[in-house]
Amino acid sequence: xxxxxxxxxxxxxxxxxxxxxxxxxxxxxxxxxxxxxxxxxxxxxxxxxxxxxxxxxxxxxxxxxxxxxxxxxxxxxxxxxxxxxxxxxxxxxxxxxxxxxxxxxxxxxxxxxxxxxxxxxxxxxxxxxxxxxxxxxxxxxxxxxxxxxxxxxxxxxxxxxxxxxxxxxxxxxxxxxxxxxxxxxxxxxxxxxxxxxxxxxxxxxxxxxxx
Amino acid sequence: xxxxxxxxxxxxxxxxxxxxxxxxxxxxxxxxxxxxxxxxxxxxxxxxxxxxxxxxxxxxxxxxxxxxxxxxxxxxxxxxxxxxxxxxxxxxxxxxxxxxxxxxxxxxxxxxxxxxxxxxxxxxxxxxxxxxxxxxxxxxxxxxxxxxxxxxxxxxxxxxxxxxxxxxxxxxxxxxxxxxxxxxxxxxxxxxxxxxxxxxxxxxxxxxxxxxxxxxxxxxxxxxxxxxxxxxxxxxx
Numbered sequence: 001x002x003x004x005x006x007x008x009x010x011x012x013x014x015x016x017x018x019x020x021x022x023x024x025x026x027x028x029x030x031x032x033x034x035x036x037x038x039x040x041x042x043x044x045x046x047x048x049x050x051x052x053x054x055x056x057x058x059x060x061x062x063x064x065x066x067x068x069x070x071x072x073x074x075x076x077x078x079x080x081x082x083x084x085x086x087x088x089x090x091x092x093x094x095x096x097x098x099x100x101x102x103x104x105x106x107x108x109x110x111x112x113x114x115x116x117x118x119x120x121x122x123x124x125x126x127x128x129x130x131x132x133x134x135x136x137x138x139x140x141x142x143x144x145x146x147x148x149x150x151x152x153x154x155x156x157x158x159x160x161x162x163x164x165x166x167x168x169x170x171x172x173x174x175x176x177x178x179x180x181x182x183x184x185x186x187x188x189x190x191x192x193x194x195x196x197x198x199x200x201x202x203x204x205x206x207x208x209x210x211x
Numbered sequence: 212x213x214x215x216x217x218x219x220x221x222x223x224x225x226x227x228x229x230x231x232x233x234x235x236x237x238x239x240x241x242x243x244x245x246x247x248x249x250x251x252x253x254x255x256x257x258x259x260x261x262x263x264x265x266x267x268x269x270x271x272x273x274x275x276x277x278x279x280x281x282x283x284x285x286x287x288x289x290x291x292x293x294x295x296x297x298x299x300x301x302x303x304x305x306x307x308x309x310x311x312x313x314x315x316x317x318x319x320x321x322x323x324x325x326x327x328x329x330x331x332x333x334x335x336x337x338x339x340x341x342x343x344x345x346x347x348x349x350x351x352x353x354x355x356x357x358x359x360x361x362x363x364x365x366x367x368x369x370x371x372x373x374x375x376x377x378x379x380x381x382x383x384x385x386x387x388x389x390x391x392x393x394x395x396x397x398x399x400x401x402x403x404x405x406x407x408x409x410x411x412x413x414x415x416x417x418x419x420x421x422x423x424x425x426x427x428x429x430x431x432x433x434x435x436x437x438x439x440x441x442x443x444x445x446x447x448x
Contacts, residue, residue, distance in 0.1 A: 005356070055292065057259075057279055057291075057292050058259070059259055086275065091400070099265075108273075176382060189298040
């Protein structure tokens, strides 16, 4: 089922972008090497996010809200609380996706988490700030009021699915501001982060209890 | 000779597999029949609706997606997209008149039949039936029902089974139930909760819960006034 694989690639891009871009970047970060140094001390990240989906068919963006938790090296929880509750959890090498049904969280069996496992294999690299060394993306960094990193897919695996990803890091707050995943001229997804907390303790149950 | 026997067997099997449609009893007095209003939960103007959709096959919940529909009853134009909670668009298509335009479709949603069936289901839910109004009256349980016959022979019943529930049933020409839709109006909107049961090679159920509904108009100045007006319209529907 190609849709499954594509969904996983999409999730991969989403999670990796967010992990990458949720890294606090020092105000003086002006190179990938500096980003790598800045990311070396990241042990945990947690944040809230608002996702806005823009499409030509929509008269106004579809807004989703949720939260994100990460504990190095490979545990994360990416959760939407509305409008459609769903959770992707990775813990000790096991990745699962859950959806709400009849008021209960049930495992989404259609997904098959193969690609998410690939994600985890990549996460270490992302978290080490090695985002310019991933052969799937060409990365550029631009300094301005904010630091902007642009990832452009290389090869055919993302072709027709994602045109590019733009990550904006606030120099002032030294934290990620937003991720923009551009699918094509008519559709993109904007994720804005708030309450980003770095290296604050996260209870392990966050990755085990999906309710 | 063998061919004739085979033909007779096939025709017999086909005839035997046909089923009888539920009986609609027309009112005895013709004036009553004229005055009987058919249930009409259908859109009156161009609307945009967003639903959370839970997909069930063989009794097991398979997954959940978000469905976006823009439907215009005056032209029977439909634009629809389905996407994951993460925002990935799996399918986007438009249908107006006889034309179907698939803007994006990821396998297995790229099958033409799948998209055609999806658009047909959307039209069945949101637009009044096309074809000849054959009968109106009451089912044996007292529900008001109207029956249309489409050009392709399909039969569509629209039934007001309870004050807050309207059902739409589509039968094949020989009476096989192909779609059973139940619209439950729980918060002032006929499309608050939609249950669609599809029967065919694969039986499936879609449980659709309304996230958002609004007239599909461009953003105009005086947006706040428009919003109030829209919410009033939603309540009326």
